[in-house]
Amino acid sequence: MTASKYHIPVLLKESVAGLAIQPDGIYVDVTFGGGGHSKAILDQLGEKGKLFAFxxxxxxxxxxxxxxxxQLIQANFRHLKRYLRFEGVKKVDGILADFGVSSHQFNVAERGFSTRFEADLDMRMNPKDEIGAYEVVNHYEAEDLIRIIRDYAEIRIASKIAHKIIAAREEAPIKTTSQLNEIITPFFSALKINKMLARIYQAIRIEVNQELEVLKEFLLQTPEVLAVDGRLSVISYHSLEDRLVKNFIRSGKFEGEVEKDFYGRPQVPFVKVGKLIVPSEEENAENSRARSAKLRIAKRVNFN
Known part of the structure; x- marks a missing residue:
């Protein structure tokens, strides 16, 4: 399978331009996927430049x-600093992250990411992880299922859906995507069902892969890994992710007010570069998965 078929990179030109690449710099693409963003970065690097991908x-x-x-590092980017240190790298000049699930993962039925295919419930980004969608759907307590559907899918009737899932699994294990779809479908109209199923699958996927925890761990490492004036270019796809990225760039924290020193100067590791960037109408027409993408760019500053 070619990289282009594996995944169509979103906001390719804009996200790479946001890195303000120096030919001899060191860069990191923490979400390699089909390699589209990485190839674009390498095209701008000179002979002495270096790109690590996770x-x-x-x-x-x-x-x-x-x-x-x-160099491709086969690891979760939550371990960014550790693996870079192992390679003898303490500072880099830019980090790019695209938090979307790749087209390949959606299109390979047996991965269980998509509502469209009959498949075992899985949704693990790393197939070696112990907990997949099956464990979440069949073994989580009611309060945890409600939390996932309410907070990650942002669906108000989370309690009703969670209890329907629990009632169904007491009769027999829920093993496949079609079984889960059948349980959820009666709660929504025909016009809304595809969108609601996608949101619930997204919620389960977030839980399975600890996506918000991983994002937080990653962002907290970026001020230490990036050199002063280094760039952070981040593409997110839903409000939960984007809110974390936006708050961290603004304040260096995920919630609360910006900390200030004795003289009232903000103590923040980043300043935003430009405004929020979203895909053009042309890109949305060519790649439907681009529609919810939001790109934020920031520059590392020295506030000490």
């Missing part, structure tokens, strides 16, 4: 780029 999905290895300036 991806925990073993399927992404097939897209590894044969280039002396490139």
């Amino acid at each position: 991806d925990q999905d073993p399927d992404a290895v097939q897209n590894a780029i044969q280039d002396e300036r490139f």
